[in-house]
Amino acid sequence: MTVWSTAGRLAWLLVVGVSAAGAQTLPSEPIALAGGRVTISGDASASFGSDDPGFFNYTDYEHSAFRLLRIDLSAAVKVSPHFALLGEVRTENLGRIRPYALYLRIRPWTAREFDIQVGRVPPTFGAFARRTYASDNPLVGYPLAYQYLTTLRPDAFAANADELLRKRSLGWLLRYSVGDSNADRGVPLVSAFRWDTGVQVHGTKGIAGATASVTAGTVSNPLFADDNGGRQIAGRLELRPTGGLSGLVVGTSLARGPFLTQTAARAAVGDGDAGAFTQDAWGGDLEYSRDHYLLRLETVVSAWHLPIVQAPPLAQPLRAVSTSVEGRYRLRPGLYAAARYDHLGFSDVAGTSLAAPWDAPVSRVEAGAGYSIQRNLLLKVSYQHDSRDGGVLLRSAHMIAAQLVYWF
Amino acid sequence: MEDHSQRTQRKQRTQRGAAIAARFVLAFVSFVTFVSSVPGRVAAARPGAIRGRVELRRTATPVERRPGVADLGTPAGRDIPDVLRSVVYLESAPRGAFETSEGGHAVMDQRNETFVPHVLAITTGTTVDFPNSDKFYHNVFSLSKPRTFDLGRYAAGNTRPVRFDRPGIVRVFCDIHSHMSAFILVFSHPFFAMTDGEGRYRIENVPSGTYGVIAWNEGTSSEPKPATVPDGGVAELDFTLR
Numbered sequence: 252m253t254v255w256s257t258a259g260r261l262a263w264l265l266v267v268g269v270s271a272a273g274a275q276t277l278p279s280e281p282i283a284l285a286g287g288r289v290t291i292s293g294d295a296s297a298s299f300g301s302d303d304p305g306f307f308n309y310t311d312y313e314h315s316a317f318r319l320l321r322i323d324l325s326a327a328v329k330v331s332p333h334f335a336l337l338g339e340v341r342t343e344n345l346g347r348i349r350p351y352a353l354y355l356r357i358r359p360w361t362a363r364e365f366d367i368q369v370g371r372v373p374p375t376f377g378a379f380a381r382r383t384y385a386s387d388n389p390l391v392g393y394p395l396a397y398q399y400l401t402t403l404r405p406d407a408f409a410a411n412a413d414e415l416l417r418k419r420s421l422g423w424l425l426r427y428s429v430g431d432s433n434a435d436r437g438v439p440l441v442s443a444f445r446w447d448t449g450v451q452v453h454g455t456k457g458i459a460g461a462t463a464s465v466t467a468g469t470v471s472n473p474l475f476a477d478d479n480g481g482r483q484i485a486g487r488l489e490l491r492p493t494g495g496l497s498g499l500v501v502g503t504s505l506a507r508g509p510f511l512t513q514t515a516a517r518a519a520v521g522d523g524d525a526g527a528f529t530q531d532a533w534g535g536d537l538e539y540s541r542d543h544y545l546l547r548l549e550t551v552v553s554a555w556h557l558p559i560v561q562a563p564p565l566a567q568p569l570r571a572v573s574t575s576v577e578g579r580y581r582l583r584p585g586l587y588a589a590a591r592y593d594h595l596g597f598s599d600v601a602g603t604s605l606a607a608p609w610d611a612p613v614s615r616v617e618a619g620a621g622y623s624i625q626r627n628l629l630l631k632v633s634y635q636h637d638s639r640d641g642g643v644l645l646r647s648a649h650m651i652a653a654q655l656v657y658w659f
Numbered sequence: 660m661e662d663h664s665q666r667t668q669r670k671q672r673t674q675r676g677a678a679i680a681a682r683f684v685l686a687f688v689s690f691v692t693f694v695s696s697v698p699g700r701v702a703a704a705r706p707g708a709i710r711g712r713v714e715l716r717r718t719a720t721p722v723e724r725r726p727g728v729a730d731l732g733t734p735a736g737r738d739i740p741d742v743l744r745s746v747v748y749l750e751s752a753p754r755g756a757f758e759t760s761e762g763g764h765a766v767m768d769q770r771n772e773t774f775v776p777h778v779l780a781i782t783t784g785t786t787v788d789f790p791n792s793d794k795f796y797h798n799v800f801s802l803s804k805p806r807t808f809d810l811g812r813y814a815a816g817n818t819r820p821v822r823f824d825r826p827g828i829v830r831v832f833c834d835i836h837s838h839m840s841a842f843i844l845v846f847s848h849p850f851f852a853m854t855d856g857e858g859r860y861r862i863e864n865v866p867s868g869t870y871g872v873i874a875w876n877e878g879t880s881s882e883p884k885p886a887t888v889p890d891g892g893v894a895e896l897d898f899t900l901r
Contacts, residue, residue: 280722280723280838281722281723281724281725281726281838283720283723287720287723290723290724290725290726291726292725292726325725325726325728326726327726327727327728335733337726337727337728338728339726339728352728352729356732356733358732358733364732364733364735365732366731366732366733368731368732373728373729373730373731375731381729381730381731382729384729451731453731453732454732455732460731460732462731491795493794493795493814493815494814497795497796497814497815498796498812498814540796540812541811541812541813542811542812542813543809543811543812545812581809581811583807583809584800584801584802584807584808584809585800585802585807585809623802625802626802626830626832
């Protein structure tokens with residue numbers, strides 16, 4: 252059974268199930284147990300849309316964001332005013348249930364807004380990564396920086412610039428001559444579909460919030476277990492002014508960590524320092540909301556340092572820049588319109604006969620609307636146009652999609 | 660001839676008077692019958708009251724915050740809404756109760772991520788102000804059939820009004836804070852009362868008669884219970900909500 256037929260049938264089942272059961276009979280609020288010490292909530296979203304032969308909407312888990320049934324269950328256990336255990340499990344297309352998050356939140360001083368989180372923690376970097384739930388995303392598709400699969404892999408890489416240029420646009424499935432020889436997907440600039448493992452501290456004072464973390468993976472390749480002996484350091488500063496600037500949120504993020512696996516680095520440089528082959532990322536984001544509209548702007552710049560094996564060499568570093576602008580306007584109670592423009596560009600590398608961006612630049616325009624059937628049951632429809640400048644796959648695609656979202 | 664004529668005129672006047680009297684009596688009887696037939700028999704007399712207590716065997720729990728797994732830290736503290744207040748109201752209002760359609764003003768504040776009060780009972784025509792007393796945005800909205808609205812996002816110190824013209828139960832939420840919810844019960848008559856902290860209520864100015872009375876708490880309501888209000892007196896009626 253194909254992914255499409257699976258997702259489509261499951262989505263249909265969800266729609267019929269919701270209708271038949273009567274939406275009012277489904278829980279509409281988090282389930283509270285033990286006097287509120289344990290809370291459980293859930294999100295379910297079923298997306299069904301056009302075929303995507305250009306693989307524009309493929310995600311980390313080798314699924315298309317346009318053809319996906321996703322179910323999340325989250326829980327928080329408040330052990331004491333100082334300790335809480337939080338976790339989330341997720342399944343896509345009713346496949347394996349995966350732990351998405353599991354961490355201990357420690358508040359050393361109850362009177363201070365300072366927390367330590369240990370385990371598989373929420374992303375420190377960027378703004379969108381923490382609102383990837385379908386109920387938080389006004390459209391069906393994702394921003395390119397968080398979803399589009401580039402041609403870089405942490406466990407394999409191109410021996411030279413010519414090999415890298417030949418792979419342009421093939422991020423959904425590719426193999427390289429150095430490192431793991433199996434075909435696999437590339438990574439997005441920042442993964443919206445996996446969380447990293449480590450320690451995170453967060454504090455708020457007045458209008459400023461600051462977060463720092465040390466984790467096993469990188470922003471493009473979060474890990475449960477370390478694979479290169481290195482640690483990523485990430486930080487984020489966020490300002491939420493009050494008074495006349497209420498509604499404005501400004502954030503900036505930085506991250507640096509070893510990207511290549513120990514095995515892949517060893518294949519290139521022997522027992523050299525795998526920690527030298529890093530992903531560095533910078534992000535800037537801005538949100539402004541007032542009355543019935545909401546505007547968001549986010550830029551992510553990522554630079555990967557990879558080993559030089561052969562001539563013509565890979566330019567150092569390989570850069571990618573993504574910018575997205577998103578807007579939402581509530582037309583009337585329960586109905587909104589939204590749109591997003593995205594561009595993802597790459598730095599040039601010089602091959603033997605071609606100098607070009609190391610992956611094919613992509614632009615995306617998505618526009619859609621959402622209608623609340625009830626407070627926690629939302630139907631979204633989207634139109635998306637993608638265009639790719641180069642590569643061997645389909646260069647342009649017009650797609651439509653619908654998504655039903657339920658949460659409690 | 661004159662005597663006969665006078666007698667005839669007297670007889671005709673008498674018959675006309677009897678007819679008028681008969682019509683008057685018929686009209687009076689009809690009026691009394693009509694008044695008696697409407698719910699809650701109205702008599703032009705001194706109003707009374709209905710009082711009693713609502714016992715909650717099933718205490719509703721306030722809506723909890725979602726686990727917030729994606730949050731970078733512990734969310735700020737919030738007030739817990741008072742879910743113990745109930746509303747007691749007449750199922751059918753006495754005749755003439757609908758004449759006062761000009762409602763006044765009421766306030767539902769947004770304070771510490773809680774709507775205050777959590778339950779508001781008003782008459783149709785009332786305008787409810789929704790001030791934001793928090794430092795951050797709220798976005799009050801409702802998708803309830805009697806009144807849908809979306810006030811958008813507005814900052815501390817600002818307020819926005821909503822007028823309620825149709826009777827019914829309106830659930831109010833915040834689009835930004837999913838644990839914030841409240842109820843507004845809109846009545847087409849003034850015969851309702853909120854319970855106090857101990858569950859006691861008193862509905863004032865009820866014309867004497869027999870009424871069906873209902874108690875409501877957090878979306879659960881009792882079956883109508885009969886209460887007979889004596890002329891200028893007080894009817895006692897207790898409820899137990901399970």
